[in-house]
Amino acid sequence: MAIVWFCVAAAVLVGYVLLDGFDLGAGIVQVFVARDERDTDRVLSSIGPVWDGNEVWLLAAGGTLLMAFPALFAAAFSGFYLALMIVLWLIMLRGISIEFRSHLDHPLWRPLWGTTFGLSSATVALVLGVALGNVVRGVPLDQSGYFFLPLWTSLSPSGQVGIIDWYTLLVGAGSFLALAVHGSLWVVLKTGGALQARTRLFGAKCWVGSVALTLMITVTSFLIQPNLLKEFRRYPWGLLFPASAVAGMICTRYFSSRQRDLGAFRASCFYLTGMLTSAAFSVFPNVLPSNISPDFSLTVDNAAAAQHGLIVATWWFIPGMALAIAYSVLVYRHFAGKVE
Numbered sequence: 001m002a003i004v005w006f007c008v009a010a011a012v013l014v015g016y017v018l019l020d021g022f023d024l025g026a027g028i029v030q031v032f033v034a035r036d037e038r039d040t041d042r043v044l045s046s047i048g049p050v051w052d053g054n055e056v057w058l059l060a061a062g063g064t065l066l067m068a069f070p071a072l073f074a075a076a077f078s079g080f081y082l083a084l085m086i087v088l089w090l091i092m093l094r095g096i097s098i099e100f101r102s103h104l105d106h107p108l109w110r111p112l113w114g115t116t117f118g119l120s121s122a123t124v125a126l127v128l129g130v131a132l133g134n135v136v137r138g139v140p141l142d143q144s145g146y147f148f149l150p151l152w153t154s155l156s157p158s159g160q161v162g163i164i165d166w167y168t169l170l171v172g173a174g175s176f177l178a179l180a181v182h183g184s185l186w187v188v189l190k191t192g193g194a195l196q197a198r199t200r201l202f203g204a205k206c207w208v209g210s211v212a213l214t215l216m217i218t219v220t221s222f223l224i225q226p227n228l229l230k231e232f233r234r235y236p237w238g239l240l241f242p243a244s245a246v247a248g249m250i251c252t253r254y255f256s257s258r259q260r261d262l263g264a265f266r267a268s269c270f271y272l273t274g275m276l277t278s279a280a281f282s283v284f285p286n287v288l289p290s291n292i293s294p295d296f297s298l299t300v301d302n303a304a305a306a307q308h309g310l311i312v313a314t315w316w317f318i319p320g321m322a323l324a325i326a327y328s329v330l331v332y333r334h335f336a337g338k339v340e
Contacts, residue, residue, distance in 0.1 A: 025183015129175025
């Protein structure tokens with residue numbers, strides 16, 4: 001049952017990245033492609049009906065981890081407290097920026113909040129990647145099951161590590177570019193004219209950088225996390241995950257270059273899914289690896305709730321997620337098509 005919930009938690013996190021990822025990317029995009037307030041309005045209108053609903057999936061992911069892996073939830077929220085507070089404030093700032101921007105029609109007010117939205121979106125994308133890098137690298141969990149990480153130390157991914165080192169920054173930069181591509185494809189899908197053309201060009205440039213960083217992250221991850229190679233040797237079928245990421249990356253460029261925009265966006269979703277499932281596969285059966293000793297790692301067994309609790313959680317999870325999915329489908333169908 002614990003393994004099932006590990007897969008469920010991974011699936012919900014993937015859902016959050018796919019949905020909230022494109023509106024984070026749209027925030028990044030509008031900083032670079034918007035030439036005037038009308039362009040900014042169109043970019044924000046493309047995500048306006050859905051961005052707050054997308055963040056429901058972040059709450060669902062947190063609730064899933066709390067229900068299924070309370071030990072992981074407790075350890076992660078204590079060790080990553082500073083980083084999580086930064087993410088919380090940035091998410092609040094994104095919402096405030098969207099709402100406040102339209103409250104006053106002033107030549108300084110509207111650009112201020114548009115830029116704030118873009119910068120906060122970019123920082124969230126970076127921080128989420130840094131967090132993923134910490135999970136893959138491992139944290140200094142000891143026998144107590146808890147840890148503390150300063151924001152940074154020597155920027156080395158070994159020894160006395162911090163939240164930020166060269167490896168986690170590399171993953172953060174990869175996350176930033178991947179979500180910039182994802183957001184670009186969404187804006188291209190929802191807009192037209194000169195704005196669409198500029199966004200398509202911006203997305204193509206980000207795609208080149210994303211390919212380079214994906215290759216660098218893949219190589220360094222095998223050096224940083226020894227469990228990765230061990231898992232792929234034990235379960236060769238796991239190569240399907242990185243293979244799907246490669247296929248998604250190639251198809252993203254193929255479809256985008258032929259202006260098959262819906263196909264390109266779906267391919268980007270496929271790429272992100274492949275990368276995230278590869279990361280989950282690389283740490284399994286751990287849910288939070290220890291870089292002090294493998295014996296101190298939190299695994300699907302020692303971090304999971306009791307069997308009865310997992311069964312009860314299943315009966316709450318199914319109708320709750322069914323409602324969330326139904327709401328998302330309704331909203332996306334209702335607001336389908338280009339923005340005016």
